[in-house]
Amino acid sequence: MPPVRMWTIGELAEHAGVTVKTVRFYSDRGLLPEAARSAGGHRRYGPEALDRLRTIRSLRTLDLPVPEVARILDQEDTVEDVIAGQLRELGSRLATLRWREAALQLLQDCTPEERAERLHLIGAVSAPPSTAALARFWRRWLPPRLPARLVSAILEEAVPQPPVEPIPAQVLAFARLHAFVSAPCSGDDRGQPAAHRPDKGYRPAVLYDGLREAYALASPHLRAQRPPHEGEALDCFVSAYARSRGMRDSPAFRHHLGRLLAADPRIDHYWQLTAELTGPSQPTASATHDWLLAALDTRTAHPAA
Incomplete structure (x- = not known):
């Protein structure tokens, strides 16, 4: 059986259509192990390195972080799991951007007097907005010792979820709602029936x-x-x-x-x-x-x- 053909780093880069610097980057981070070293200490790669390098490039094109790519290559995580996690993260980032866009439009389309109040209201709300303050309000407002399943059902119905693609008026409504439930409670001003x-x-x-x-x-x-x-x-x-x-x-x-x-x-x-x-x-x-x-x-x- 003839010996396996070994490629230099330059040959591997040429076959893959990338630069030598790219091959060295992935090698130095352990994603692309070398098969051997020459007598002069230069890296040598087997033919399987080409498929692995192409897989790395495909995953990186999806903007997957290098540690996530390494976990897939080492079979510590499946591609499906990593993609699902990235989709969740991307969804959160998109929600943040949509909320900020609507908030900026709200601040743009108002008078200077309104802008100061609105800026204060919006500044107190995270992006994307959290409903935790609303849930706390209802847990305080409801009578004590309700069954947990009933409390969960009431919260589901009473706590509105921020819209996925909010308009400026909805950003203002949620910010005012957040301010209302976050205000100090005194006496019957919370409407205890x-x-x-x-x-x-x-x-x-x-x-x-x-x-x-x-x-x-x-x-x-x-x-x-x-x-x-x-x-x-x-x-x-x-x-x-x-x-x-x-x-x-x-x-x-x-x-x-x-x-x-x-x-x-x-x-x-x-x-x-x-x-x-x-x-x-x-x-x-x-x-x-x-x-x-x-x-x-x-x-x-x-x-x-």
Whole structure:
């Protein structure tokens, strides 16, 4: 069997269509091991080095870092795993750029007086924006000792996600929402309803499970722009409050509930900003609650004969 043909660094570079400097760079970083050394100490490469060098160049064309390329070549990671990781990183970078572009447009298209306030608001929000502050707000606002699965479900519905491709108005809405939930809390300015207070006798888990069901039933009516009316959604809404207090749904209870809920503090500002962020196609919990309250008010104002 004839001896294997060895290439010099210059020959390998010529066959691969790269410079000698490129071959030396990858060799020095361990990506392209040499097969031998000449008597004079010069590098020699076997034919398999050409395929390996072409693979390295292909991976580097995708902007993969040298350590990631090394892990693929050494079979410590698969190409699929590395590509998935790079796609996640690229997605985050693109989200950052889109947010910054919309934020810059927001600052460009305003008066000098508005710019100072907007710059302060935007400066307090990371890019891409995080919803961690909103989640903390809801964990403080919700009654204590709710089941973890219920808290997770409420957060999923109450915390709006920043849009993938925001417009300037959505950047401003999110920045104001972030400022609202990050402001110091004092007294009842967060809108703690009576149902959150232990002395009122509510079972919050029963209440919130029922309210989530009632809101889901009412949402299609809001999207269809139907006026508030009696029906399954309202019955479920009233039942949630009645069952949470160990009581029965009755005309007297509905009358009492309407008065009680009308006196509850609100966090309307949060929901107004959420609506600006998500758009009119997705009714907020506040809008759904108001629709049900109006349906309850209509029912109690005109009781059945």
